[in-house]
Amino acid sequence: MLSRTAENLYWLARYVERAEYLARTIDATLRVTALPAAYVGKTNEWDSALLTAGVAASFYQQYQEANETNVVDYLSFSTDNPSSIRNCIEAARLNSRSVRTALTSEMWDTINSAWIELQAVWSKGTSTREDLAKFLRFVQETSLRFDGSAYRTMLRNDAYWFSRMGVHLERADNTARILDVKYHVLLPDEEHVGGPLDFYQWSSILRSVSALTAYHWVYRETLKPWLIADLLILNDTLPRSLASCYGNLVRNLDQIGVAYGRQGPAQRHARGIRNRLEHSNMNDIFQHGVHEFIQEFIADNSRLGEIITKQYLI
């Protein structure tokens, strides 16, 4: 297939995944900030929302204060923020238009109708909490529909695999970023074994990666920081864990390798990351420093993006 088509599919999937993640982050932050201060402490949750979205620096060039109004606007609707939900949806639609031939009509329909629907939101904004909640839900549903239509309607060929790679790479990045910003609340701490403060921080993390219910199913335990870290990093049954994302990335890259009859640096690099995840346990990770581990992962993950681009997309 055309390199440009593959590139568009890959980025299209990333944009949709990112939009969903932003919507979840805003949603989770709204919940935490609605609690009385005694439950959440003095940290500015809107500030961490910006950090997990990776746009704190550009935000502060424009705004003085990270409060709900400013951050929601910047993450959702701003045209200046290249990875706002709005820009993600716009970019997704533009990408879809340029690769329409590689999309199924269901996928196109999902993106195009979401785009049409959201034009009204862009022009009117969301004046009430209810509007905002509706909007965030709509974005998440769009991503689900898009994912679902890709899964149910696409041929299982390189177009599908490139698009899935976009999903998993973006997803891994998102999960890793949230861990990067919040790792300190997950550190085992001798002092206190989880007051109400931590509970809400922890559940908020799980909520942003839609893993709160999953946690209980997997561990049948109250929220414990090291188990949360285990779930998000190493548990490959959770679709948003780093391990699961890399299981999928390796599989997709292998499928491409088989279809094209040759492997390259992308396959090797992805396998390297997956092996590291497979052979780690939380004890080692905590011993060597969660923060370092996560930062290394983020760098490795974005390196994989560059390698894929070089090997296939240009």
Next chain:
Amino acid sequence: MAVAFDEMNIPGGELRPAYQELARWLKETPPEALEYRRQEAELLFRRIGITFAVYGEAESTERLIPFDVIPRIMSGKEWALLERGLKQRVRALNMFLRDIYHGRDILRAEVVPDDLIFQNPVFRPEMNGQHVPHDVYVHIAGIDIVRVDANDFIVLEDNARTPSGVSYMLENREIMMRLFPDLFARHKVAPVERYPDELLAALRSVAPQSASGEPTVALLTPGVYNSAYYEHSFLADKLGIELVEGRDLIVKNNEVFMRTTEGMKRVDVIYRRVDDDFLDPLTFRPDSVLGVPGLMSAYAAGNITLANAVGTGIADDKAIYSYMPDIVKFYLGEEPILKNVPTWRCREPKDLAYVLDNLGDLVVKEVHGSGGYGMLIGPAATKATIEAFREKLKREPEGFIAQPTLALSTCPTCTASGLAPRHVDLRPFVLTGSKRTTIVPGGLTRVALKEGSLVVNSSQGGGTKDTWILDE
């Protein structure tokens, strides 16, 4: 202007046979039901994303072409005549192009004046002596047809460069079948859905000799911002070929390759929807970023087929148009089946004088214009517009032709105040491959939605209709 020929109603209250069943159905169908389905159709078009861009409009970069749900119907007999005429016309166009870029018999015979060719900016000297496979220049032609009475089909324009609109022909039918299955059950409508297959077959049949047994065809688009982008992606999809932009292609050793995830892949036939001027910055406009550097040398080396060929503009030029009846006779020795609109060539002083005296009654068109841009419709224009046009004409008479204002035929159309006659034209699509010329029965009917308006171009507020050829 005379009362227009109506394709459904015969003056005196009778109906033409092709429309009888439709008329019955219309009588049974309450207006609300019609209105409801009209809205549904619009929703479908928007969701599918069948939009186009209007140049020169900052706002609303994507617009829908209004769709009228009342089909335009022709009998099989009428179509048979039209089909013969179209095939004849396109054969002549191809022979004319072959001649102009080779022996030039027609110029020596003084049927067409030399300067009309050699001083014409759309004449491409690069094509002199250039072989094109099977001597096919115009693989895809869109011939604009109008009617003024029950007997004749008149060619309004030949489109031999990159005619567009066929996606509307196909999508209009899809949507009509979805919304009005009952109406289809009551008619025998000839299907149009094999158009993509015919097109692919035609394109593959003209692959260069150096191509492999399974030639690779690609569709070259200027990109998402082009007004016809939807059509490009639609066709690439239906044909199962890659939709490429200039930057996806590269020329090496006079062969054309596309950049794929598996490396370079040779391309043999390019169905290009990019104008000549932008095809190759090394040969034509150096500022073009839409084209492929070196494409013309690969073309000259015979390693790539371009459809349509380069330089076909000389055949659909509006100044050449007036010679088409003579061109048909010259090459085929036959009487033209399709008529021409009487045309005054403003380059000729006698004609110019007449045109200047009768501007208020005539339609004046730019010789190189298209899409309904830059034309004067005398009867509908204000005094000031006419005077402004008069100055343009005097300054550059060779840039214009003039034609009488035709009373284009009308068809029943949904309007705010119920069904009413509106003027229509028809663009059938004629495909020419190595061995045969085919026309899918039907075409794109364009309708001027404003009462009394004769301008059907989508860029000027026209709409479209599904076109039914009855298979009797």
